[in-house]
Amino acid sequence: MAFPTDTVYGLGCDPHNPKAISRILTVKDRRTKALPILVASPALAGKIAVMDNRAKALASRFWPGPLTMVLRPKVRFPRSLTMGQKTIAVRCPRNRIALLLIEKCGGFLTGTSANLAGLPPCTSANMVRRCLGDRIDAVVDGGRSPRRTGSTIVRLSSRRMTVLRKGPVSRTQVRKALSGADSLRKGTPRMG
Secondary structure: OEEOOOOOOEEOOOOOOHHHHHHHHHHHOOOOOOOOEEEOOHHHHHHHEOOOHHHHHHHHHHOOOOEEEEEOEOOOOOHHHHOOOOOEEEEOOOOHHHHHHHHHOOOEEEOEEOOOOOOOOOOOHHHHHHHHHHHOOOEOOOOOOOOOOOOEEEEEEOOEEEEEEOOOOOHHHHHHHHHHHHHHHHOOOOOO
């Protein structure tokens, strides 16, 4: 199904169901990129991903919102979701329709953009219908998307942060939030 988020429309299914994941990949004509997981709350992210102090600092500052973090998983997901990567992408969106839908689906739902691979993401239910037609089972109409781009994606690994995709949250904002977490980890006073 397609549904609105706080960025663009997303395609959702159970992230533990290989058959549903395979269907989304077929719908999008995409076979190489892993699928992100949307969570109903920051606390639920900690059930599926390693949320160290840095990840918690970013979640505290930007969730719910348009920041996706690539983290180490705590649970095993189908290979079709991770594409063999040893990480998962996690985000808690701000859109109330998306959050309600995610909650109704057990707290976790895939959240890849609703579009064919290589085309711009859909920003309305009508655009989803035109782009994907009968390839999907349902479209939840939440009006026009507030943004035309997807979330900012950052990868956190050991002590590094890498911006994988630019979006609404800037690199400067991410670095500022992380500097507070890093100073706490080192035992130095937090500069505000």
